[in-house]
Amino acid sequence: AAGVIQSPRHLIKEKRETATLKCYPIPRHDTVxxxxxxxxxxxxxxxxxxxxxxxxxxxxxxxxxAQQFSDxxxxxxxxxxxLGDSALYFCASSPAGGIANEKLFFGSGTQLSVL
Amino acid sequence: AQSVAQPxxxxxxxxxxxxxxxxxxxxxxxxxxxxxxxxxxxxxxxLLKYITGDNLVKGSYGFEAEFNKSQTSFHLKKxxxxVSDSALYFCAVRDSNFxxxxxxxxxxxxxxx
Numbered sequence: 362a363a364g365v366i367q368s369p370r371h372l373i374k375e376k377r378e379t380a381t382l383k384c385y386p387i388p389r390h391d392t393v394x395x396x397x398x399x400x401x402x403x404x405x406x407x408x409x410x411x412x413x414x415x416x417x418x419x420x421x422x423x424x425x426x427a428q429q430f431s432d433x434x435x436x437x438x439x440x441x442x443x444l445g446d447s448a449l450y451f452c453a454s455s456p457a458g459g460i461a462n463e464k465l466f467f468g469s470g471t472q473l474s475v476l
Numbered sequence: 477a478q479s480v481a482q483p484x485x486x487x488x489x490x491x492x493x494x495x496x497x498x499x500x501x502x503x504x505x506x507x508x509x510x511x512x513x514x515x516x517x518x519x520x521x522x523l524l525k526y527i528t529g530d531n532l533v534k535g536s537y538g539f540e541a542e543f544n545k546s547q548t549s550f551h552l553k554k555x556x557x558x559v560s561d562s563a564l565y566f567c568a569v570r571d572s573n574f575x576x577x578x579x580x581x582x583x584x585x586x587x588x589x
Contacts, residue, residue, distance in 0.1 A: 365519070394577075403566060403579040404520070451519055464510060465577060467519035 363387055365454050365468035373474045374442050382437040382471045386454030392416070393435040394465060395427060396451040404451060410435055439473075447475045478503050480569045482580035489557045490588055497552040497583045499567030508570040509550040510577070511541055513563050520566060526550060537561070557587045 366385040374380050386393050392411045396404035397420075406419035410429035421427075424442075429435045439446060449472050453465035479502045489495045501507055508527055512520035524535025531543045541552045552565060567580040 403581045406577065453520075464522050464525055465520075466522070467512075469519045 365452055365466050367450075367452050367468035367471050369471060370469065371472045371474075373476065375476050376442055376444060378442050378475075380439045380442060380473060382439070382450050382452075382473070384435045384437070384452030384454075384468060386433050386435070386452070387456075387466055390454035390456045390466070391433060392455045393429055393433070394453045394455070395421075395435070395437050396453065398449045398451060398470070400448070402448075407437070442475045444475050447473055449473075478569060478578045480567050480578050480580035482565075482567055482583045484583050485581075486584045486586065488586045488588065491559050492556050495552075495554050495557040495561070495585065495587070497565050497567075497585060499550045499552065499580055500548050501550060501567070501569040502548065503569055507548075507550075509541075509543060510568040510570070511535065511539070511550075511552050512566045512568060512579075514566060514582075515563050523552070523565075557585075559587050559589055561585060562587045 368383045372380055394409040395407040397407055398404045407421040408427050409417045413429045425439050427437045449470045451467050451470045453467045455463050455465050481500045483498055487497055510525045511523040513523055514520050523539050524533050524541055526533045526543045534540045539554050541550055543550050564582050564584050566582050568577045570577050
């Protein structure tokens, strides 16, 4: 069965650079979530989209932006990268508008290292 | 406010013994509760969820969890642990009024042969 696809798997950047992370949800899933997981930390919610519109916002820095495209894939754009942005970034998708009783399906994550 | 607590950073059990990973939650509406497992450098994999109905929920890989409303708990259990169960386990809650998941801090399960 198709899963959530994230690219790239690994990304190395320097401080003040920009990065773009991509997420391709499971087919027919209309809701995408982004999570950030620091070393030894639990996943922290960043932002979510439903039907190409932002549906919820968490602890996403102003330096980050995201959008969901017409094919439902999503991109997380990160600018002015800081050392503290080094983390595993997960994308998750959900069907049916992300209603509360639906589980999330997670991708394998993008490991971002900022040097 | 919505929150999840996993009081144990680490749980150690011997293979073949029963295991329990604890989780308590706090939500303002009806709780939807989930357990996920994470292997090193991997995404979170869904194990089971409680939405409504029977308080004992059975999930993947022989895991089960018991919803206890009075104690606001949703402990993960397995009758007989396997070495391959060693991983990081996250409890998550979703309030029926809100969209996003809230994760606990995670519990590392070590199953020794």
